[in-house]
Amino acid sequence: MVFSSRRTAIHPEWLQRITDDDEYVELPSADQLRVGDIVAYAVEGEVTHVAVVVRQDVMAEGDADPNLLLLSQWGFDGEFYHSLRDVPDAYGEPVRFFSDRKLC
Numbered sequence: 001m002v003f004s005s006r007r008t009a010i011h012p013e014w015l016q017r018i019t020d021d022d023e024y025v026e027l028p029s030a031d032q033l034r035v036g037d038i039v040a041y042a043v044e045g046e047v048t049h050v051a052v053v054v055r056q057d058v059m060a061e062g063d064a065d066p067n068l069l070l071l072s073q074w075g076f077d078g079e080f081y082h083s084l085r086d087v088p089d090a091y092g093e094p095v096r097f098f099s100d101r102k103l104c
Contacts, residue, residue, distance in 0.1 A: 002038060002050045002072065009073065012047040015040055019098050027097040030084060033068060037099040039084065043092035054081070 010018070019026070019038070027033065033053050041049040051072035073079050074088060084094055 002052045012040075012049065015047050015050060015096075022100060024098040024100050027099055030068075030094060030097055032099075033097055034099065034101065037097060037101075039070060039094045040096040040098070041087060041091040041093060042095045043090070047096070049087065049091035051082070051087070 018024075024038065027037070030039070033039065033056070035053050035056055037053045039051045039053065040047050041051070049072065051070040053068050054071045055069035057067040057069075068084050069081055070084065071079060071081055072087070
């Protein structure tokens with residue numbers, strides 16, 4: 001959904017090639033995510049899922065996670081808006097973060 005205009009699914013093993021081809025930059029942490037950026041989830045080092053950031057709210061001081069709203073497709077269950085860590089357990093944890101913004 002994230003890379004194919006919501007028309008199909010792409011196997012997570014293609015994530016690196018797509019982000020390289022489309023000149024995405026890997027961000028060092030979730031606190032640098034902005035609207036339009038991509039979050040990759042993994043279990044035991046294997047990417048299982050990706051989501052796109054659709055809203056970013058100002059974080060309260062002391063918040064552990066950025067206050068983000070993401071959109072992703074959960075298999076055949078449909079598309080869901082969710083927070084950074086609110087995904088099915090099978091998708092694992094957010095581990096990689098990508099942006100197509102031109103960062104200085």
